[in-house]
Structures are given as C-alpha cells and as structure tokens.
Amino acid sequence: MEEFLDRFALHLRVERNLSPFTVRNYSTDVLDFLAFLNREQVGSLEHVNHFHVRKYLGQLLEEKIVRASIARKMSALRAFFRYLNQEGLVRNDPVSKVSGPKREKRLPDFLTSEEMRSLLDAPDVSTLHGMRDRAMLELLYASGLRVSEIASLDVKSVNLGTRQIRVRGKGSKERMVLMGEPAARALEEYLKAVRPKLLGKQKTDAMFLNRYGKRIAERRVQYLMKKYAESAGLSDRIHPHMLRHTFATHMLEGGADLRVVQELLGHSNLSSTQVYTHVTRGQMRSRYLDAHPRSAEKKDKGDS
Numbered sequence: 001m002e003e004f005l006d007r008f009a010l011h012l013r014v015e016r017n018l019s020p021f022t023v024r025n026y027s028t029d030v031l032d033f034l035a036f037l038n039r040e041q042v043g044s045l046e047h048v049n050h051f052h053v054r055k056y057l058g059q060l061l062e063e064k065i066v067r068a069s070i071a072r073k074m075s076a077l078r079a080f081f082r083y084l085n086q087e088g089l090v091r092n093d094p095v096s097k098v099s100g101p102k103r104e105k106r107l108p109d110f111l112t113s114e115e116m117r118s119l120l121d122a123p124d125v126s127t128l129h130g131m132r133d134r135a136m137l138e139l140l141y142a143s144g145l146r147v148s149e150i151a152s153l154d155v156k157s158v159n160l161g162t163r164q165i166r167v168r169g170k171g172s173k174e175r176m177v178l179m180g181e182p183a184a185r186a187l188e189e190y191l192k193a194v195r196p197k198l199l200g201k202q203k204t205d206a207m208f209l210n211r212y213g214k215r216i217a218e219r220r221v222q223y224l225m226k227k228y229a230e231s232a233g234l235s236d237r238i239h240p241h242m243l244r245h246t247f248a249t250h251m252l253e254g255g256a257d258l259r260v261v262q263e264l265l266g267h268s269n270l271s272s273t274q275v276y277t278h279v280t281r282g283q284m285r286s287r288y289l290d291a292h293p294r295s296a297e298k299k300d301k302g303d304s
Contacts, residue, residue: 001034001045008083019148019170029076045090050097053077057098074098110246115234116141122228128194129211133224135183135190136208139165140240142183144247144265146170147240151218154205155191160184169266177264 005027012023036056042048060070077095084090111119120137124130140150149167157166163184165177179187195209202213210216221240229238244265251261262270 001037002031004045004084004089005030005034005080007087007089008080011083012079021148025072026076026079029073030080032073033077045084046092048090048094049092050094053094053098109237109242110249111234111238111242113250115232116246116250118232119228119234119238122232128197131186131190131194132198132208133228135186135194136221136224137228137243138183138186139179140243141247142179143177144244144251145177146244147218147221150208150240151216151221153207155195155207156205158187158207160188160191167266173266175263175266 008030009023009027012018012026013020018026033056036059037045037048037052040052040055042052057070057074060073065073074095081090081093081095085093120134120141123133123137125134136150139145140147143165145153145165145167146169149169152168153165159165163179163181165179166174167177168174195207198209198211198213200213202209204213204215206215208216208221210220225238225240225243229235248261248265251264252258258270
C-alpha cells in the first residue's frame with residue numbers, strides 16, 4: 001500500500017505539477033486512511049469497498065474533525081483511487097460511491113483599510129529587515145499574491161517601470177499581476193538599499209532574502225505577519241492569505257470588475273472569486289442610504 005502511495009505522490013509532483021505543500025497534505029491524508037485500513041485488517045487495496053470508506057468517514061465525524069478537513073481528506077482519497085484505476089493498479093473505486101459532508105460556507109476574513117494601514121506601518125523601516133518586511137507587506141496587499149508566490153518570486157519577474165509582476169502560481173500557471181505606487185516605491189528602496197547587503201557574497205535570483213542571503217521561507221513570512229499583527233494591536237490570527245482576501249475585498253469595494261479580480265488572483269473558476277462579493281453586499285445598505293434621495297429623506301427623519 002505504501003508503495004502505491006509513493007507512486008501517487010510522484011504522480012502529483014511530476015505529472016500534475018502540484019506544490020510540495022499540496023502533495024504533502026494529500027500524502028498525509030491518504031496515509032491516515034491506510035493506517036485505518038491496517039487497523040481494520042484490510043490487507044489489500046483491492047479489498048477496500050465503500051463500507052470501509054463510510055466507516056472511516058464516520059470515525060472522522062466522531063472525532064469532530066472540522067468539515068473542511070474531512071472534505072480535503074475525501075478529495076485526496078478520490079484522487080488516490082482515481083490514479084490507481086487509471087494505472088490499472090486496482091479495479092475498484094470505493095470512494096466514488098461515498099459523498100462526504102458538505103463544506104460549511106465561511107466568508108473569508110479580511111482587514112479594514114484602517115487595520116491594513118496599521119499593519120503596513122508596523123515594520124521598523126530604519127532597519128534592513130524592517131524595510132524588507134515593509135516591501136513584502138506592501139506587495140502582498142497590492143497584488144493579492146499567495147505566500148508561496150511571494151516567497152518564490154524572483155527579481156527578474158518584477159518590472160518596476162510598468163509595475164507588473166510575472167507570477168507562476170498553482171499548477172505552474174503563469175499570470176501577470178499589478179502593484180500600486182506605494183508597493184513599487186517600497187520594493188525599489190528594498191532592491192537598492194537592502195537586498196545587496198542581505199545578499200552579500202551569495203548568488204540567487206530570489207527577490208526576498210533572509211539574513212543569510214538565501215530565499216526567504218514561507219514559514220518565515222507567516223511568522224513575520226503574526227509578529228507585526230500583534231505589534232499593530234491586531235488579532236494574532238492574521239496570516240498572509242488574509243492579505244490576499246483583503247486585496248480582493250478592497251478591489252471589489254472600490255468598484256473593480258469581478259472578472260478582473262479573478263484574473264489578478266489567478267482563479268480558474270469565477271465561483272472562487274464570487275465569495276468576495278459578500279463585502280459589496282455588506283456595503284449595499286449604507287451606499288443605498290447615501291445615494292438614493294428618498295432613502296436619504298427617511299434617514300434624516302429617523303435621525304431627528
């Protein structure tokens with residue numbers, strides 16, 4: 001069974017070109033199911049049926065695993081057995097007959113404009129690392145990049161003149177994103193005054209470097225985000241992906257077309273972007289009261 005898992009992980013990495021993070025998650029989820037089969041004394045994947053999958057699903061629900069995690073595990077198992085079938089390694093697909101619990105619809109967390117300004121002001125720009133971190137935060141907010149994309153960004157991918165960035169995102173799909181003047185200015189200052197000193201005698205194309213002149217790690221970006229959020233008096237639950245949510249939310253609040261935001265985020269499906277329209281709906285009442293003459297009249301009467 002573990003040999004099949006190794007082949008599946010190689011398939012995800014090489015043929016489907018998924019990120020190491022995704023491959024690791026899928027492998028961990030499948031390994032958890034294989035451990036369950038071992039406890040059930042199922043000796044071969046050929047002997048696995050939909051009853052085993054349902055029992056495993058029931059066990060996850062009893063352990064009160066959150067629905068999003070269960071849905072991810074089921075997705076991993078579907079991909080695993082689909083691969084085994086395509087390769088002729090097994091003849092059955094027990095997962096196809098089992099539907100997992102529906103995901104809870106959760107609206108993405110985002111920062112207000114005031115909170116975003118506080119976060120951007122948190123790094124100490126009198127230091128090299130503070131200037132680097134300010135540039136990273138500005139770019140994350142200005143572009144909607146994923147933390148993996150900001151960490152893997154190369155200098156040659158950024159055009160400060162046109163304020164464009166060439167990004168290789170999920171599935172190695174390439175897209176162009178934009179940045180505003182504050183982000184471009186912070187990035188230019190970092191490239192001129194900070195990066196050469198961090199780089200030292202090292203050689204790398206990486207845009208953002210750590211203290212050793214190497215490419216900064218995703219986990220480091222996540223740590224720095226939490227650190228600056230705390231110093232700005234914001235929730236310690238803030239993470240880099242929240243800046244991506246904030247970017248999309250503020251773009252739509254500002255009147256950007258949904259399709260444009262979809263392209264900038266690199267979403268394959270428009271439905272992935274539509275989750276952010278809750279904000280424009282949330283603004284609907286206040287904007288209606290401000291804009292419609294009859295509603296303004298009623299508001300005035302209510303205030304008197």
